[in-house]
Amino acid sequence: MDKPKFLLVDTDVLPDVFLKVVYAKKMIAQGKAKSSSEAAKLAGISRSAFYKYKDCVQQYNSKMSDNIVTIYATLADEPGVLSSVISQLYTSGANILTLNQNIPVDSVAHVSISAKINSINCTEQELIMQIKGLTGVVEAKLLSGS
Template identity: 40%
Template sequence: MDSKYLVIDKNILPDVFEKVIIAKELLRTGQIKEITEAVKNVGISRSTFYKYKDHVFTLEERSGGKKVTLSFLLSHLQGVLSNVLQLISNNGGNVLTINQDIPINGIANVSITFEEDNLKKSIEELIDEIKDTEGVKKLVLVSME
């Protein structure tokens, strides 16, 4: 494995990592001005915060105005791909590429790459919304660069 980054479900990690992210968000948004106050608010030590602050990120923090590639299995029904593209566009995504295979047994393999600089919601929220779209059988986050 060449990549030094992993995507891990937070449910299997110690809660300290999520607390570091929450403290960083409190500081970033200005809700809290001082690190001491932020770490006290979330229940971690300053040393823990400093140990992990440069190594724990949400998908949004890590992606920072980059490209996202999603892979789909879509039902071969009129308007499904159009609805997915409309969701991405309506939420501020700028579609760069669309690759679609010929549908086999009523299912088409599609990949879409888009810029997420101007998204109005988080990547996770957008993915959840797309997953709930009629005709979307499977959605996989392939990459964020």
């Protein structure tokens, strides 16, 4: 039998230690615990339990992943083109999470942008069409999304 890398499991059937590790990680991230020792103590687990599971236990947020899109675009290597794409995303109500632009080759640069779209004022396809209509945008497509 092939062993899957990840499982989605209802927390009601998990040992409490996993939820406590997630809580301890949250306390560190929010600055409510200054160290992993303090976070483990706040969560009611041992430091060794925290270290054993901290890299393997993540909270799943289905609403977060449902509202994220990745857009791939080819842009002309001209001043202001990327800025106009970013402005269009802002105007549409998208919140950029990551942006990666490669060094231009043959006068075009490839860009991938991941954005939260739970507040956009148009459909995903309309957003892509708006981006495609911008000066200097050679191509734009939705790689992944809700």
